[in-house]
Amino acid sequence: KAYIRQPLSYEIYDMAGSPGSECFLMRVDQNSQFFSVAAYTEQVDKRLLRRESRLDDDGALYKMFNAGTSGTSGVEKKNRRFESNTDLSTFVSGMNSSGAELENFIFDNVDLPRQLNYLAATVLTQNNDNMSKNYYLYRDSEGSGEWTQLPWDTDLTWGSHYMTNDNISHDGIWATADYVLGGRNANSPISPSHPFVGIRELQGNRSWNRLIDKLLENERVKNMFRRRLQTLVDDLLMSKVVDDRLDAMELMLESDAVRDRAKWGQFGRSQSLTQAIAVLEDDYLMPRRTHLSVTHLATNSASYPTPQTSSALLPGPAGDETSVSFGVIEGNPSSLKQEEEYIEIINTANEAIDLSGWNVTGGVEFEFLPGTILESNGRVYLSPDVSTFRSRAASPTGGEGLNVEGDYSGQVSARGEIIKLINSEGGVVDQRLTPSEESDTQKYLRITEIHFAPLEGKRFEFIELINIGPDPLDLTGVRFTNGVEAELTGSLAPGELGLVVSTPSYFPGLKILGIFSGALNNGGEQLTLRDVAGENILSFDYEGEWFTAVRNSGYSLDLRDEIADWSTWEDRLSWATSSEVGGSPGVLNPFPYSNDYDSWIHSFFTVGELEDPLVSGPMADANGDGYSNLMHYALGVDPEVVLSGSFAEIVIENDIISLQFDRLMKTPDLNLTVQISTDLLDWSSLATLTDSEAQENGLETVTYKSPIPLSSRSQQFFRIWVTQNP
Incomplete structure (x- = not known):
């Protein structure tokens, strides 16, 4: 009804x-x-x-x-x-x-x-x-x-x-x-x-x-x-x-x-x-x-009015949350199995606390399920893998009547970090600074280059690593666990580079540290490199869409600064397109790196402007000078600087007319042509690049020659045409 x-x-x-x-x-x-x-x-x-x-x-x-x-x-x-x-x-x-x-x-x-x-x-x-x-x-x-x-x-x-x-x-x-x-x-x-x-x-x-x-x-x-x-x-x-x-x-x-x-x-x-x-x-x-x-x-x-039964004894309003805090935070299990780490949360009050909507943040991320109850004078254990927790050889483990919740993402890092317990209102109930106990490989082993989309196929994929420390690094037990899987062997001397590859025979004469199974994902994925104890050395996501030339044209991802803080590896701006197709396996990344539009604009626009494509987009005209931001990028000119006709010069020699101008070097994401017309209607003729001279400021002076003799067509028009490669 x-x-x-x-x-x-x-x-x-x-x-x-x-x-x-x-x-x-x-x-x-x-x-x-x-x-x-x-x-x-x-x-x-x-x-x-x-x-x-x-x-x-x-x-x-x-x-x-x-x-x-x-x-x-x-x-x-x-x-x-x-x-x-x-x-x-x-x-x-x-x-x-x-x-x-x-x-x-x-x-x-x-x-x-x-x-x-x-x-x-x-x-x-x-x-x-x-x-x-x-x-x-x-x-x-x-x-x-x-x-x-x-x-x-x-x-x-x-x-x-x-x-x-x-x-x-x-x-x-x-x-x-x-x-x-x-x-x-x-x-x-x-x-x-x-x-x-x-x-x-x-x-x-x-x-x-x-x-x-x-x-x-x-x-x-x-x-x-x-x-x-x-x-x-x-x-x-x-x-x-x-x-x-x-x-x-x-x-x-x-x-x-x-x-x-x-x-x-x-x-x-x-x-x-x-x-x-x-x-x-x-x-x-x-x-x-x-x-x-x-x-x-x-x-x-x-x-209670019903004599045949008894009251359910419901507890009434929730109690004070100040009784809740972190207990033991085990970040380095004696088993050396990182999946056996755990975080203990304790309640010292005489009434249970409903943890629905609470979170743990920091090195680990976890949102408590609705209905998670922290018992009075009790504890909840958080685990990255509940099943593994219950198989631990030592207490706390399964068979002990423990309230275990999971699975949380991330891990308790030996590098030391602040882990926070946040209530459902967003307030910090407790926080803990974990001790810093970095291994040598965590301190000094770094990924410097990733080649995930070689033109020749999977067999040319590689990951390059370097020892940035003062002493040799023993790589025994170091392994990739996400993205690709590989066990590393051998060692790296200070400053030495080594490769983890799919097919070693395609990298003759180079130091091979390991052979990975699977393949690097052209669309991007998480790469996790762990030390012998299972601690993360690096764990970050790269994206295939970061650089079109890397995804589509055979370039590699080059790290800009191998001594930067380890947490920056996930930042797009920490990476660049390699200087050449195929990258530079086993040698220091050559400079200058190739340019790309999205990285270039970060030098000129604010965060708010970067989020507005009408200001910082490639076809936008940031300063109203009639030239798109993409044209400014092609010519290596600040998009806030007004371009005038003086950026190019006409050169006439031996009955041939040429256009000479400065452009940004190494722009594999850009297609630049110089088109010729005699009537401003038909632009099908293309000028030929005849000279290129590099400058120290990252620009190059280029000369494009008309295919039409001046004596046959005394009136010729040049235009520079730029498009982004997909």
């Missing part, structure tokens, strides 16, 4: 941080005539998983038709059908344990943030039809290995319930029923409105769910759930989010709801759309708000 229960429920799950289907109401016409109002619900499949940015669409996915009691019966496998249901059976078995074994299993195998979000959204919407069916189980099979429930079939929500006379066609609304005898014979105790609905003692539709029961059997998980539910009660249920969505949906439906009712009728009492939504607001939403924000507060437990 209200139509909105399904789409609104999915929206609440989504806002809570529990991945779910897109669902929306739609008008269906048949043969250009109104047919019905229907709810479109997206299938839970690989496409849904792919849409969720931090879920792997190759993870296992099961549609469940049991209460979490079997991995083979009452299940429908959706993904990874090339393998058996062993993973699900193992999970079901593990969740059937108890005590410390259960606790360790939960913390190693359940995606706690998303699972807590699922449970909390289930309570907000009072979705009780998901105990023994109507949910999915998803596992991050190739990542953390963790499981979570996903919602499905959310029509019996927002107070609507199946338990009135075992009939879905009724008008009963339940919002505060923590204990009631329901069903046809009124002899089956159920607890549809209790926050812990789904455990064995507090059943929903005369059924319970073993996964929910076992999760809330563990006191640590139950306390985490209390905090997450309280957050969502405060942020969603008590806000105007639901009211605003109800108003918007009612406005959208209006006349179509009238047509649908006239065509198909209704069950139970006759209600207009406005009346049905008013029932949802008055009979469910308002009492539900009181039930969860007042009745079940721990501070009101003495006055």
Whole structure:
């Protein structure tokens, strides 16, 4: 009657941080005539998983038709059908344990943030039809290995319930029923409105769910759930989010709801759309708000009104965040496996903290998932690879009941850096300067040249390295891990250059430090060079579009300054187009480098002007002198300087007329021609470059000779034509 229960429920799950289907109401016409109002619900499949940015669409996915009691019966496998249901059976078995074994299993195998979000959204919407069916189980099979429930079939929500006379066609609304005898014979105790609905003692539709029961059997998980539910009660249920969505949906439906009712009728009492939504607001939403924000507060437990059950002891408003800080930051694991590093975050207060929307920034980057709870007097471990963390040989590791979240990007650097813990409001809660313990290769080994698009093909690709230090560098254990993969060997003397290549035979007489597998990406990619301990020596992204001549014309990327700070390798302005096609493998990069328009303009325009193509673009005329910026670049003249006719000179010798002018040297991204016309209409004749003399200022004086003798055409016109190479 209200139509909105399904789409609104999915929206609440989504806002809570529990991945779910897109669902929306739609008008269906048949043969250009109104047919019905229907709810479109997206299938839970690989496409849904792919849409969720931090879920792997190759993870296992099961549609469940049991209460979490079997991995083979009452299940429908959706993904990874090339393998058996062993993973699900193992999970079901593990969740059937108890005590410390259960606790360790939960913390190693359940995606706690998303699972807590699922449970909390289930309570907000009072979705009780998901105990023994109507949910999915998803596992991050190739990542953390963790499981979570996903919602499905959310029509019996927002107070609507199946338990009135075992009939879905009724008008009963339940919002505060923590204990009631329901069903046809009124002899089956159920607890549809209790926050812990789904455990064995507090059943929903005369059924319970073993996964929910076992999760809330563990006191640590139950306390985490209390905090997450309280957050969502405060942020969603008590806000105007639901009211605003109800108003918007009612406005959208209006006349179509009238047509649908006239065509198909209704069950139970006759209600207009406005009346049905008013029932949802008055009979469910308002009492539900009181039930969860007042009745079940721990501070009101003495006055809890239902003797057959007990208060959920919700904690109330969030506590002081000053109790949260960094603990141990392990940047150099004794195993020399950098993936085993971790960051510990501790809470010294007696109440849990919801870390939803918090971030860690600095050398590592991580955004906490909604639903991440830092327990009272507890800790959360952050890892670049959660699965690897749980395989550590030494504590902290798996099997210890640890709350581990990840995967963060970057690494805790031995170079020393500030790592910050940022709350959801953007405030710095804590920061830590990590110690500087650089290895010699981190200090002195640098990449100086990258040839990723040689004209002759992959076999001529190379990466050039140099030792900028005062002593020989042992390269044992140094390796490329991103972009290409290669193990380096040997050593480099001070100032010595060496190459990492695809095909050594194409670099005779040059020092080869390693052979890489794969190929350098012409479009750009991240290159990561690590030392023997797995610490980053350099990790940066180069872009194929930085320099067109490098991508398309066989030039290489040359580093401008090998003794610059290591953090500048990712900056486009740290690189240049090589002086010659093919680069300069194994020798110092020749100077001057080739020019390119995008680098050239950085010397003349402000940051704001560089962002405005009408000012700094190649076809813009920055100073209004009638010449484009590209022409200024071709001639090597500041775009703010007015060009006049005096920049070129006419030379007549032996019946031949020539044009002589200065132009910028080494501009492989530019095509410059001198065109000839005798009538200012036909410019098809081209002058020939007959002389070029380099100057010390990076310019060259060039002479272009007309192919037409002056005696045959006494009137000749020259024009300089410049275009950018693609």
